[in-house]
Amino acid sequence: MYVLTGLKMKNPTILAAGILGTTGASLCRVALxxxxxxxxxxxxxxxPKKGHPNPSIIQLDCGFLNAxxxxxxxxxxxxxxxxxxxxxxxxxxxxxxxGGNVVEFMEVAEGLLPGKPDAFExxxxxxxxxxxxxxxxxxxxxxxxxxxxxxxxxNVPVWVKLTxxxxxxxxxxxxxxxxxxxxxVAINTLKGMAIDIESGYPILGNRSGxxxxxxxxxxxxxxxxxLYATLKIPVIGVGGVSCWxxxxxxxxxxxxxxxxxxxxxxxxxxxxxxxxxxxAFLQRKSYSDVKKLIGLSHEMV
Amino acid sequence: xxxxxxxxxQITEESHSVRTFFFDLHFETMEPGQFVMVWGRxxxxxxxxxxxxxxxxxxxxxxxxxxxxxLKEGDSFGLRGPFGRGFSLPSENEKILIIAGGVGAxxxxxxxxxxxxxxxxxxxxxxxxSADELIFEKRFLGAGKVxxxxxxxxxxxxxxxxxxxxxxxxxxxxxxxxxxxxxxMVSVFRLIKDRKVLEKAEFSLHRYFKCGIxxxxxxxxxxxxxxxxxEGPVFSGMQLLDSEFGRYERDASGRRVQI
Ligand SMILES: Cc1cc2nc3c(=O)[nH]c(=O)nc-3n(C[C@H](O)[C@H](O)[C@H](O)COP(=O)(O)OP(=O)(O)OC[C@H]3O[C@@H](n4cnc5c(N)ncnc54)[C@H](O)[C@@H]3O)c2cc1C
Ligand SMILES: Cc1cc2nc3c(=O)[nH]c(=O)nc-3n(C[C@H](O)[C@H](O)[C@H](O)COP(=O)(O)O)c2cc1C
Ligand code: FES
Numbered sequence: 242m243y244v245l246t247g248l249k250m251k252n253p254t255i256l257a258a259g260i261l262g263t264t265g266a267s268l269c270r271v272a273l274x275x276x277x278x279x280x281x282x283x284x285x286x287x288x289p290k291k292g293h294p295n296p297s298i299i300q301l302d303c304g305f306l307n308a309x310x311x312x313x314x315x316x317x318x319x320x321x322x323x324x325x326x327x328x329x330x331x332x333x334x335x336x337x338x339x340g341g342n343v344v345e346f347m348e349v350a351e352g353l354l355p356g357k358p359d360a361f362e363x364x365x366x367x368x369x370x371x372x373x374x375x376x377x378x379x380x381x382x383x384x385x386x387x388x389x390x391x392x393x394x395x396n397v398p399v400w401v402k403l404t405x406x407x408x409x410x411x412x413x414x415x416x417x418x419x420x421x422x423x424x425x426v427a428i429n430t431l432k433g434m435a436i437d438i439e440s441g442y443p444i445l446g447n448r449s450g451x452x453x454x455x456x457x458x459x460x461x462x463x464x465x466x467x468l469y470a471t472l473k474i475p476v477i478g479v480g481g482v483s484c485w486x487x488x489x490x491x492x493x494x495x496x497x498x499x500x501x502x503x504x505x506x507x508x509x510x511x512x513x514x515x516x517x518x519x520x521a522f523l524q525r526k527s528y529s530d531v532k533k534l535i536g537l538s539h540e541m542v
Numbered sequence: 543x544x545x546x547x548x549x550x551x552q553i554t555e556e557s558h559s560v561r562t563f564f565f566d567l568h569f570e571t572m573e574p575g576q577f578v579m580v581w582g583r584x585x586x587x588x589x590x591x592x593x594x595x596x597x598x599x600x601x602x603x604x605x606x607x608x609x610x611x612x613l614k615e616g617d618s619f620g621l622r623g624p625f626g627r628g629f630s631l632p633s634e635n636e637k638i639l640i641i642a643g644g645v646g647a648x649x650x651x652x653x654x655x656x657x658x659x660x661x662x663x664x665x666x667x668x669x670x671x672s673a674d675e676l677i678f679e680k681r682f683l684g685a686g687k688v689x690x691x692x693x694x695x696x697x698x699x700x701x702x703x704x705x706x707x708x709x710x711x712x713x714x715x716x717x718x719x720x721x722x723x724x725x726x727m728v729s730v731f732r733l734i735k736d737r738k739v740l741e742k743a744e745f746s747l748h749r750y751f752k753c754g755i756x757x758x759x760x761x762x763x764x765x766x767x768x769x770x771x772x773e774g775p776v777f778s779g780m781q782l783l784d785s786e787f788g789r790y791e792r793d794a795s796g797r798r799v800q801i
Contacts, residue, residue, distance in 0.1 A: 261759035270767030291794035295587035298753035439547040
């Protein structure tokens with residue numbers, strides 16, 4: 242058994258926010274069929290939102306570009322999905338929420354409490370939704386205030402998801418910690434864009450969006466490494482993990498657990514595969530516990 | 543994949559509100575029932591079944607499809623695909639029944655032709671609101687026998703595809719393939735289930751697609767959590783038992799709306 246901010250998990254692999262996280266049934270599927278040991282929901286807000294026009298996701302050689310635009314059915318609409326995930330997934334369910342200001346974050350968190358999420362993840366890091374996400378998440382004062390406000394109204398752990406689209410991610414991580422965050426999650430997508438050269442049109446409906454998948458892993462590893470060195474609270478790693486080796490690398494950089502997003506596209510059971518791979522690695526290297534990997538590279542000087 | 547550039551070679555008018563766009567790409571590996579994401583540049587990107595390896599057939603319903611209707615031969619749009627799971631092809635000597643309502647005939651017409659090509663016996667029930675909205679009648683006729691139903695009785699029997707279906711001996715068929723409006727499909731589903739041949743049937747579902755490749759989750763159905771864009775759009779009747787099919791779907795925001 243592995244304990245992360247009080248949540249009991251069999252293994253430290255978690256479904257990342259926004260991937261197959263819109264319905265209770267799909268979250269259950271990722272847990273039961275995929276072997277995810279905890280699942281994070283799609284980011285939920287105050288009002289129903291359709292999101293940006295399509296194309297909202299495209300696959301590149303090195304990953305994915307997306308500009309979903311935070312589509313969500315509002316907390317009222319999502320409550321029934323959260324309840325299904327809680328009832329049938331058999332794993333901790335973390336509610337990802339977003340808002341434009343402190344009051345909106347509090348409203349959504351309180352609105353989802355009846356669904357009994359095991360934790361909240363504050364999305365202060367979406368790179369392509371005006372007024373939300375990264376617009377909030379690049380301001381340390383706001384991040385601290387939002388974290389503190391949500392901590393005040395909920396009685397479960399609060400994770401804060403950080404954007405890499407800032408000059409110093411540790412200052413935002415420190416703000417979250419000061420606000421009382423139980424963990425930080427790094428990283429959300431990196432700003433990116435692709436253009437259709439036949440027509441000159443930017444491909445994404447929102448013109449630009451966020452990069453995820455294989456291409457962002459080195460960026461994520463560096464962010465996690467720096468956050469681990471700076472913060473006392475756990476750092477949850479996410480960004481470009483697509484095999485057990487990637488997960489081990491992230492843990493050595495300092496990740497207390499690893500989220501997987503884009504790679505779920507290829508195979509839903511990637512979580513089981515990573516868990517098995519880590520177990521075999523621990524055995525081969527004679528590590529007594531997966532916790533021995535966390536931050537290991539910091540000692541190698 | 544990035545959207546491929548598809549240049550329109552020819553446009554044919556199938557009815558006053560349905561057009562086929564032939565383009566210069568050939569999806570040789572296409573399974574009938576698979577779809578492509580059609581990107582009207584500067585407008586939106588929407589899913590469309592392939593009506594041939596080099597065509598889509600579009601019913602004008604809203605903004606994106608209206609913009610597609612403004613395109614002329616020589617113009618182009620973006621295409622990603624083919625994606626998803628198509629209809630399972632029959633083998634030689636098998637007898638199949640196709641049930642196509644309205645523009646549901648688009649992905650089923652290449653299925654009829656592929657089935658005919660392998661030597662199976664093809665029967666089609668083709669339904670539409672009126673005679674002038676029947677699509678691909680000739681293509682289905684080329685593959686085998688065709689029963690027609692129109693809501694207004696302007697051709698074939700007056701009524702719905704289910705009125706034809708009621709009169710057929712379903713035990714004679716090895717496979718049944720269905721595509722059309724969900725209300726039509728669900729009445730077919732009930733009838734086929736009552737006749738205890740649901741395991742022979744495959745339905746092509748329509749849900750709101752964003753990514754089209756199985757990553758975002760906007761098209762997932764209850765209670766299985768299947769992605770219509772990836773495990774579907776074609777599902778066996780058995781997969782749809784105890785599901786949301788015929789009851790509700792989700793809109794672009796993920797809110798449930800009644801069918
Ligand atoms: C697998 C699949 C295959 C399809 N094949 C065909 C086909 O061969 N021919 C055809 O004419 N139509 C087909 N459709 C339906 C087609 O995608 C919609 O008619 C089209 O998206 C309408 O767009 P619009 O902007 O013109 O209409 P809007 O005014 O935007 O919407 C009208 C209706 O179209 C549907 N729709 C809109 N956007 C989407 C979307 N991104 N994904 C799914 N549905 C949407 C919704 O049900 C909506 O209520 C298919 C749909 C799916 C899921
Ligand atoms: C399609 C898609 C939707 C996403 N939606 C959200 C979201 O709603 N909230 C959020 O915090 N992150 C969202 N993300 C970011 C992921 O959770 C993750 O941080 C990022 O994709 C990097 O991880 P990966 O490379 O494993 O995908 C989304 C990513 C993708 C690809
Ligand atoms: S449309 Fe994104 S998963 Fe199906």
